[in-house]
């Protein structure tokens with residue numbers, strides 16, 4: 001059975017370790033969204049031969065989908081060279097590197113983007129301060145799919161080894177999936193298949209642009225898990241069905257997380273998404289990555305050996321201790 005330091009590969013993405021630095025926004029981007037020297041220092045401190053893959057933080061594909069001032073963007077040619085420097089630096093430090101691409105949709109703020117945020121329907125997200133979004137007409141959905149595809153191509157040009165679509169945490173792709181945000185009465189809503197249509201079409205549009213061999217990851221919010229009375233959101237059974245559709249649409253690796261409820265459920269103990277990852281892995285033919293309170297190398301190793309997941313994300317653990325993965329290697333394999 002493979003362990004935490006067994007090699008792993010999917011398409012051209014060949015990793016020396018199964019530890020992944022999951023995407024974590026640092027808020028350190030330049031005004032135009034370009035990665036900065038501070039990013040370089042942050043990521044280089046954590047990349048190493050012991051971290052198989054670094055997934056660089058969510059980067060907006062279009063200015064209308066920008067979440068915050070310091071968010072990274074991959075929306076224009078102007079930021080390409082800074083991305084290329086970041087990807088090259090992470091490669092030199094010993095890790096493979098992917099970029100997460102995202103559109104905040106209804107989670108954006110009009111005070112930042114200068115217009116009303118866009119969303120599936122005119123229904124605010126179930127969170128404090130949410131604005132009533134402007135419902136997206138079908139013509140604009142076409143533009144957004146193209147924005148994702150162009151952003152992915154820029155990531156390829158910048159030298160990233162893979163791209164991850166952000167379909168979790170209540171951002172645009174996750175909003176489409178959730179009945180709490182998507183009240184559309186056209187073909188992009190109403191049923192699970194309708195709500196999944198825009199995310200699936202976005203995957204196909206990205207796949208068509210990057211070609212059949214480029215590794216494509218998808219971070220899926222498998223369920224919304226909001227507390228009552230809002231527990232009418234996306235359910236785990238539905239999320240698992242969508243996971244299968246994503247694989248059929250061309251996703252190579254599924255990154256498990258939460259939907260409108262975010263990356264951390266209120267009662268999240270150690271390895272809180274491992275049961276979801278195990279369920280997804282059991283019904284999928286593509287590999288699965290999971291993060292969420294996995295700070296103990298023994299738990300991470302066991303999760304791989306028991307077949308609960310193929311890759312383990314260690315976010316806050318690596319943020320707090322950049323040497324986490326090297327220490328895990330020493331603990332599990334001894335000095336090498």
Ligand SMILES: Cc1cc2nc3c(=O)[nH]c(=O)nc-3n(C[C@H](O)[C@H](O)[C@H](O)COP(=O)(O)O)c2cc1C
Nearest residue numbers: 022023024025057058263291292293313314315316
């Ligand atoms: C400061 C911070 C920023 C984050 N930014 C992102 C992000 O850009 N994209 C994303 O999908 N998840 C983001 N997350 C969620 C993490 O990727 C991860 O799923 C979560 O922290 C749980 O894993 P952990 O317990 O190992 O930290 C963020 C989490 C934190 C703490």
